[in-house]
Amino acid sequence: MTPEGLAERFKNGLWRDNPGLVQLLGLCPLLAVTATFVNGLGLGIATLAVLMASNALVSATRRWIQPEIRIPIYVLIIASLVTCIELIFKAYFPDLDRRLGIFIPLIVTNCAIVARAEVFASRNTVGSSILDGFVMGTGFALLLMAIGAFRELIGQGSLFSGMDLLFGGDPVRGIVLAESGWLLMVLPPGAFFSLALAIAAKNAIDRRHRDSQTSISRGARPLNR
């Protein structure tokens, strides 16, 4: 693959086709666990791992999968991978596992994973599918982290608290900017607000980008709105 092609793939996964921001897939975990940065990071890593592994397995077995039984097979593959990831989390990050609780097993229902299996992995080579899983998973994980950081900052007045859940060591309070925050942001409505803001910001950036490009091609100054 050419470097340009690679860059294009990353641009797609991280921005143009971001599973969370644009395809709006996997909203259940996205909205439910992103109360803090470390939760977002933890679930992001777990989803990324499952997505890469499931893409690899689906792609490797694609020759033997008849179209009519592909969905049960995807579900089977994804469910076993998620169980493996859950066991690994329980063994190595027990506190984080306790915090994410049900949302680790619920990765099974993250439709971003089935969607990538169906749209991409079932038609492409193993290497290409793993890359796709990595790019899409990273896009999803970055969004989880961004929303987690935003909600934590406004809701609790801190950033990166509880990083010890992932990396061990003493309890980390993180960067504390204020002793308390706007509690609503940590509660479920805050998740919807944050996601809406993120989508709105993305659309605004895209529009500005498009506007400036069209005005350059016309040789005119950007319109003042």
Add this chain to the structure above:
Amino acid sequence: MADRPIWKSGVTLAIIAAICTSLVALTWQLTAERIETNEKEWLERNLQPVLAGLFFDSLITESMLTIPPPHDLPGSGTAIIYRVYAGEAPAAALFVVSARDGYAGPIRLLIGVAMDGTVTGVRVLEHRETPGLGDRIETAKSDWVLQFDGRSLENPELGKWAIKGDNGAFDQLTGASVTPRAIIKAIKKTLIYFETQGDAIFVAVAEENE
């Protein structure tokens, strides 16, 4: 002719199911030991607050007793009892039991009972209750579970071991009534077990687990 693809699909599905199952089995084998150690460590950390205000000097996890089913404790699986001593004298018993009728699967509970039959503390070890509603049984989320401290079968009397909505003595959780009911029932059952069979716990006739 028409049934051949179905037969073939079945075989493919079976083969992939076998591969996936062995993958999970392998991961389980590799992590089982570590998970158990983690659970124990976490338990030891969480055993202390359940014994608040009680003097004891024995290592709690060393006095474990496993009660295989069938037994009169809540839950259908194996129940665990930790015996707590102050010197030679028994001070309390800690029960790890599961309330089977939680809203989303069993709720694993740690219940401390002092020798006089009063609850020294209750903690939820594991649950799958709804985040934001039923998960307020965790001490990290609310103080709900602390209301059982110091209670016994006489305080309140047996008929009052229920949430207020059911004419009982205990606070409920808004939006979640199945969860508190399950927990109260489990504590009550544990206290009854302690009252009727409590002496046997400290006589080492039961299967000892080292």
